[in-house]
Amino acid sequence: MSVEGGASELVKVVALLGAGVVAVPLFKRLGLGSVLGYLAAGIVIGPFGLGWFSDPQAILHVAELGVVMFLFVIGLEMQPTRLWSLRGEIFGLGLSQVLACGLLLTGVGIAAFDLAPAAAFVAAMGFVMTSTATVMLLLDERGETSTPRGQRIVSVLLLEDLAIVPLLAFVAFLAPAAEAGGQSRWASIGLGMGAIVGLVLAGRWLLNPLFRLLAAARAREVMTAAALLVVLGAALLMQLGGLSMAMGAFLAGVLLSESTFRHQLEADIEPFRGILLGLFFLSVGMSLDLAVFGVQWKLILGGTLLFMAVKAAGIYGVARLFRGAHGDALHRTAMMAQGGEFAFVLYAAGAAAGIFDAQLNAVFTAIVILSMALTPLVVISLRWLIPREGESMEGVDVAEGLEGRVLLIGFGRFGQVASQALLARGFEVSIIDTDTEMIRSAADYFGFKVYYGDGTRLDVLRASGAENAQVIAVCIDKRDATLRIVELVKHEFPQAKLLVRSFDREHSIKLIEADVDYQIRETFESASAFGHAALLALGVPAAEAEEIAQDVRRRDIERLSLQVTGGITAGRDLMHSNRMRPQPLTEPRREGEALSAETAAVTQAAD
Template identity: 65%
Template sequence: MAAEVSGPDLVSVVVLLGAGVVAVPLFKRLGLGSVLGYLAAGLVIGPFGLKFFTDPQTILHVAELGVVMFLFIIGLEMQPSRLWSMRKDIFGLGVLQVGLCAVLLTAVVIAAGFPLAQSFVAAAGFVLTSTAIVMQLLEERGEIASPQGQRMVSILLLEDLAIVPLLALIAFLAPISTATSGGLNWQGIGIGIGAIVGLVLAGRYLLNPLFGFLAESRAREVMTAAGLLVVLGAALVMQVSGLSMAMGAFLAGVLLSESTFRHQLEADVEPFRGILLGLFFLAVGMSLDLSVVAANWQTVLFYVIAFKFVKGTGIYIVARLLRSSNREALERAVIMAQGGEFAFVLYSTATAVGILDGEANAILTAIVIFSMALTPLFILGLRFLLPKEVEQMDGIDVAEGLSGSVLIIGFGRFGQISSQPLLLRGVDISIIDTDIEMIQAAAQFGFKVYYGDGTRLDILHAAGAGRAQAVLICVDKAEASLAIAGLLKSEFPLVQIYARAYDRGTTIELIKLGVEYQMRETFESAVIFGENTLIGLGVDPDEAAEIANDVRRRDAERLNLQLAGGIWAGTDLMKGNAPVPGPLIKPRQTGRALNEETASVLPSTQAADAS
């Protein structure tokens, strides 16, 4: 009989991964966000659910590395010059919001009859917004780089920095000997400052040479290990010095933000960050003690509502005082009116030194968790309550009475390049688009672009489609391109239509509508790209050009064959690339554009095999 060998607990690993894989896509499909999915999954598999895990704190300690790596990634995006440009928001807006909310929340707890020390600790934990949740929400909404997102990031950075003085205050408030609490711990302050200085010096003078040396080995796994070593090493230095691990990781990221290895590091750390951050939220969900919540549900409910309302009010007041719009102030208040992951650190520290007891710690933890879990729901509610944001039309003229000999509909990258030969030839053009930001940006470069939706017949009339010699459809959406072409052909049959096609299917539909010319947006550039690749590989330029023309001929032939009924066979679809008679090339049965594009250049035997 084989000897029994102890190994890793794969059941636990499978349960953790399975819970996330099932819950997160489901909650994102429902519009509730991935964070709430992780929290709910943790609650289900935790000690108060299906009991797969009985000690979530162990997992939580490991999963905190996810927050550490998340802040390292954020740090990589924050070059020192960028941080310096954000200093007013970090130390102005951030300090004002944290200070006001701390005072208001402390007053709420004192009014409920609790001592000053406990009230301050409870309030301080809730003041520190969840960096992970807010950054995840901003990332999902694509708003991290927006001005509103940058202001929230600035506040989060200040809150992350605030963990250090808050932990020092907890030690000062601890009900222990006067000798310990009666003065400042100058030794600890010196160690902390020394650790920060040492980390800065190491980042400035050692990290780039180190990664340069490792890069010469061309061992990918060594670079990944070095990236993890930098993150965890910086976090460890800060932790041993009595500071925040997250602060150390963030500082390491900032120091490497201008390194030539920045993107390599980000790619190496990102998978670990994602998995551990998800694990962190799972562990937080497991930590929700339902027995304490059940016994004190009225207290928990009161403080969840009171804390979120008071903190949200404080955030809104600060935002409006600093001249943010009503919409931005409301969104910031809803997104940031929650406790955060650092609250668990503060409450654990306060319990260890005797400010809080075990039951108070459990209740406060439950309040923070519920506030985090409710945030995605509050955001959904805000979307329904707030009217749809109206784009500012300052300096924007609506299309009316235009008379250009050529009308361009859509002025993105494709439309801008298409217009250049016409402008150089002196052709009188009119341009319409629906993208407000693009219209304003084009005006800075001397282009007059009018606001107008080309899928509306009244706009086409106002834009002068009936008076134009040609209309260029340069929009990027296939359905819009087909809709515009259909309107033009039915209402202005004499106008020439030149259309941008998204893919092969759109091309066929445009041909059936009878447009004078169509071009798939990537076809010609991709053919030239392949032609130049052949030249780079040593093929004679004339031979490469002949091969590229053969690709064009095969593509035109295939388009003929794909058009229904054979009516279009033999027609010059490509306007200058006449189809060449040849064997029938069967399209692949999947109907996918990629397969059709690929099959169009295969020899007949290969195409038959592919189908």
């Protein structure tokens, strides 16, 4: 490669990174999410924008590895027993959604676009295949991947990944000149099944011994290389078998999910996954043919809205048919009412088989890309169109006539732990929260009865039994809401002892000024215990470690008292700092070595 050529490639790399670095923070600041930022940046720098890149497909092929690595990480979190427990949702809910949406969209293709049945089917099934990358990134950003709601979406995505295999085979059957290819198609199916069996056997008998051997060698960079080898090797094996690369990576992750090296593998893959996934969305944005859009914009825009609306109706209908709550159904509809990256593969296969022409391929590819771009906006709009109280209340009881001696407001991680001592002693505890999904999960998985109620409202506090409660425990994690509850309780229910979870020191100061009976910063106890354990791990005797821990507590209490009257910066001298020489808390255990006369003089001067 010439120096000029090398410089040119480096400029392209800088342009890709720069586009993402500029666009993503901007779009996230606007509340539009990173997916839309990447897509917009790709359109700007692509062949139909500034023209910095002429071949987005080349970048897309490399960037698809981001989706592959994403599915590997998801697989690492999905133990075989957990995956087996989802079999009903994968093959029941997932298959029903694919069939229902495929049937509806095929009808739209025939009726609205006047397509031949074969072309309408290919166009429809390409749009049925939801964008795994878009949905998983949205779930990840919203922290919903591991929730029951998120797991149902993951189950449908897995079925769609599996469906691409028979769909590609069916496209080959639909080809106009496909009479003599039956034997080779059966051979392809056999090759795909062989690839799956080979991957399962290798994962069960080879991967763990391999990583144990590499761990014994203590070569950190080799472990990273091995992690990449496993992901890319599994993806390649599946691709050679005519299957989905993402499915291969997912299976590899599942096979390693119970390995002792699971967390190390996830840490090794994470940096590559994030960068390549961003690159994937950039390349999808570059692939949008603005020339075709300019000529066919009415058809593309109308087709996108029509396909999304019909698919949304199919998703919602199937969700309700499977007894999904109204809120869950709407959430899944907003997340999945778009086409995905597998559509590009299916449409290319359709074009190669003579089912699609080049113009039709370009139009439906643009429809899929536009639907992916609209999905973050649809998810955002769902929050505004449907108020929180408008979420499904199925399986959720509103707080009314509660009479517990303790009223616990907020049942997140903090509230769950705080409730245990009270329940162990046999006290009656009334619990309220505003998260309907958490309320259902608490009942379904842990047997708790949690009522729906907003503790910042006086009428809800009365309905929750605050007038007769001896203790009101505020365990929510929102500072302003906490202060509002404290104000109401102090004014309206003075008989109750008020115990409050604090967010940080400034919040604690405000709570002390509000005269609550007890406040504690949410991380203080765990951090104190952590520091005590660290001393023990370093060989400090137990008695000395306890003495130090108590001194740290004493200093913290004294400093907080000073801050109440003197401001947040008061009492700084009570903190131990790594920028100052610490003073010993106890007398030295042995005599120090004799100082030279010069050193002794300097020390005395400093004192």
